[in-house]
Amino acid sequence: MYKELFIVRNRYVDSVSLMNVQARAMDEGGVHLAEVQMGTPINIHVLKEMGFDVPSDAELSDLLIGVEAEDAAACERCRQLIMDLLDHKEVGGGDETYSSLDEIDFEATGYNLVQISIPGEYVVEETKKAVDKGCDVYIFSADISLEEELEIKEYGRDHHKLIMGPDCGVAQLNGVCLGAGSIYNYGPIGIVAASGSGSQEVGAVIERCGFGLTNLIGTGGRDLSKVVGGTAMMEGIKRYEVDPETKVIVLVSMLADRGVMDKVLSFADGCSKPVVAIFLGSDEKLFEGHKVHGTFSLEEAGLKAVELLTGKPAKQGYSDDELEAIAAEELKKYAPGQNLYRGYFMGGTFAEETLVYLTTHTDGIEFWSNRKNDYVKKLPDSFKSVGNTILDLGDTDFTTGAVHPVFDNTIRDRRMIKDLEECGDVAVVMIDFIGGPGLDFDPFEKTVKAFKDAEARTGRHITVIANIVGTYEDPQDFKTYVPYLRENGMIVTGSNMQSAKLARMIMEGLKK
Amino acid sequence: MIKVDNNDPRKKTVKVINIGLQPFYDEIVFQGVPALQLNWRPPVKQSKEVQDMLDMFL
Numbered sequence A: 001m002y003k004e005l006f007i008v009r010n011r012y013v014d015s016v017s018l019m020n021v022q023a024r025a026m027d028e029g030g031v032h033l034a035e036v037q038m039g040t041p042i043n044i045h046v047l048k049e050m051g052f053d054v055p056s057d058a059e060l061s062d063l064l065i066g067v068e069a070e071d072a073a074a075c076e077r078c079r080q081l082i083m084d085l086l087d088h089k090e091v092g093g094g095d096e097t098y099s100s101l102d103e104i105d106f107e108a109t110g111y112n113l114v115q116i117s118i119p120g121e122y123v124v125e126e127t128k129k130a131v132d133k134g135c136d137v138y139i140f141s142a143d144i145s146l147e148e149e150l151e152i153k154e155y156g157r158d159h160h161k162l163i164m165g166p167d168c169g170v171a172q173l174n175g176v177c178l179g180a181g182s183i184y185n186y187g188p189i190g191i192v193a194a195s196g197s198g199s200q201e202v203g204a205v206i207e208r209c210g211f212g213l214t215n216l217i218g219t220g221g222r223d224l225s226k227v228v229g230g231t232a233m234m235e236g237i238k239r240y241e242v243d244p245e246t247k248v249i250v251l252v253s254m255l256a257d258r259g260v261m262d263k264v265l266s267f268a269d270g271c272s273k274p275v276v277a278i279f280l281g282s283d284e285k286l287f288e289g290h291k292v293h294g295t296f297s298l299e300e301a302g303l304k305a306v307e308l309l310t311g312k313p314a315k316q317g318y319s320d321d322e323l324e325a326i327a328a329e330e331l332k333k334y335a336p337g338q339n340l341y342r343g344y345f346m347g348g349t350f351a352e353e354t355l356v357y358l359t360t361h362t363d364g365i366e367f368w369s370n371r372k373n374d375y376v377k378k379l380p381d382s383f384k385s386v387g388n389t390i391l392d393l394g395d396t397d398f399t400t401g402a403v404h405p406v407f408d409n410t411i412r413d414r415r416m417i418k419d420l421e422e423c424g425d426v427a428v429v430m431i432d433f434i435g436g437p438g439l440d441f442d443p444f445e446k447t448v449k450a451f452k453d454a455e456a457r458t459g460r461h462i463t464v465i466a467n468i469v470g471t472y473e474d475p476q477d478f479k480t481y482v483p484y485l486r487e488n489g490m491i492v493t494g495s496n497m498q499s500a501k502l503a504r505m506i507m508e509g510l511k512k
Numbered sequence B: 001m002i003k004v005d006n007n008d009p010r011k012k013t014v015k016v017i018n019i020g021l022q023p024f025y026d027e028i029v030f031q032g033v034p035a036l037q038l039n040w041r042p043p044v045k046q047s048k049e050v051q052d053m054l055d056m057f058l
Helices: A015-026 A041-049 A072-086 A120-132 A146-158 A196-208 A231-242 A258-269 A298-310 A320-330 A348-361 A410-422 A444-458 A478-487 A496-511 B009-013 B022-030 B048-057
Strands: A002-008 A031-038 A063-069 A113-117 A136-139 A170-173 A176-179 A186-193 A213-218 A248-254 A275-280 A293-295 A340-345 A367-369 A388-392 A426-434 A463-469 A491-493 B016-020 B035-037
Touching: A002 A072, A015 A031, A015 A072, A015 B022, A031 A041, A031 A072, A041 A063, A063 A072, A113 A120, A113 A176, A113 B022, A120 A136, A120 A146, A136 A146, A136 A170, A146 A231, A170 A196, A176 B022, A186 A196, A186 A231, A186 A298, A196 A213, A196 A248, A196 A275, A196 A298, A196 A348, A196 A426, A196 A463, A213 A231, A231 A248, A231 A258, A248 A258, A248 A298, A248 A348, A258 A275, A275 A298, A275 A348, A293 A298, A298 A496, A320 A491, A320 A496, A340 A348, A340 A410, A340 A496, A348 A367, A348 A388, A348 A496, A410 A426, A410 A444, A426 A444, A426 A496, A444 A478, A463 A478, A463 A496, A478 A491, A491 A496, B016 B022, B022 B035
Parallel strands: A113 A136, A113 B016, A186 A213, A186 A248, A248 A275, A275 A293, A340 A388, A340 A426, A367 A388, A426 A463, A463 A491, B016 B035
Antiparallel strands: A002 A063, A031 A063, A170 A176, A170 A213
16 A cells, blocks of 8 residues: 655645545545645644654645555556646636636636635735626625725725625526525526525525526625625615516515614615515514515515515415424324424524524523524534524534535534434424535435434434425426435425424424 | 526626636536636735835836
């Protein structure tokens, strides 16, 4: 067996790309192990533990490639494959490669949208460059200050360009889905959203009602903060107001600065088109005196938009009576002492919607979460569940320096199974499956197997309530897998709110 | 694998440059949209002394 460590100086590669490249390298003939990591102290420690000779001057900015193969030639082939993959030689980038926007002739090539997912400290410069070249900009990167966020959004506004982000997880522009978004049918409803997973849910509900989207303009989660002032959301509203194809506008955000939410609503009041808003966790008072139609769940926002479009009430998924009947059946299946709830959410908005709903609609049941807000107790340790726990697995607690679980659902599954095996009193579990061409293509069979294993080990029935957040155009093949999940004992609802209602009904039943 | 409507005429109006995460580039290509992956690397950081000297000469 031959073992070698290669070091590539000053070469940054993001963690998702590293994960994919490593998986491809492991498939190479003669290769037993391939570890491709940036030179963080933890990674250096792990590589040394694996027996690799890491140079003492290896730094954070260096790329480390550890290969164990049958001989030196196989090691070298593996290294070469990894470098080719990282240099994109294999993925259709064409003969020409560019390392800077300055090298590209935008007039000749016609590029008009720049997608950015690089470390935060470089985002302002690249964004302004892209705007100067005449492009709209989608920014997945986070880690930039609020002041810088305002600076680039005002820069975009003054140059009549959309700035979607920073920290924008989901968007769709002219039929092209960006980031972690779904592929929506074309239709007459336009969404502007400061919540990625929230906007996906609204879009999915609209699509299940038979309609579609003109665009889904993401703003990033902090757009309605006091500093940023709703700058991007108001730009999005302006775009839809002059777009003849958009007939109804939907605004989506988690609860934000009260003054800014009010300012955005006042701005939207000036639209000639109907506007629906969901500012998750807000009260009815926020909407008093505004023309905008206030809603209080993601599903309600989608249904209201369809109703305003068609003039008729819309519905999809389970009715409350159907959910009551499902709860009654589940309540017959538990062992004595099983009375706990656990929620494992990849979409932060689903965690928020669930905890707001469960804490305000149950009596005498205590909830814990890694999310900070007024409704729940904060978990002392995000890596250890307590009692009834609602986890936002996309939070920085879990994603700093690691892959977000939407790219690899097994991260969620591992945590869930560990919890279920540690605590046999869990009766109800809520999860989400999120679709889109940028995400885990095959999340279902792995999760079903994980649950079956957990049930077998604990010897107890666990109710798994799953919300599918995606569309039939997404590559996850929901049409095939929704029946598959149901055949394997999961309850697949029509929305996160339906899932939360069902969980509440079961929890209330378990108290009796 | 589910079909993707690569013939949606709206998509012909979009051409994307991706800076960063490779899967986001793959995602655009998957949708049949012209895309370019920028071979972006962080700028090399100079020490203040070196930067001051460069500024003097450039």
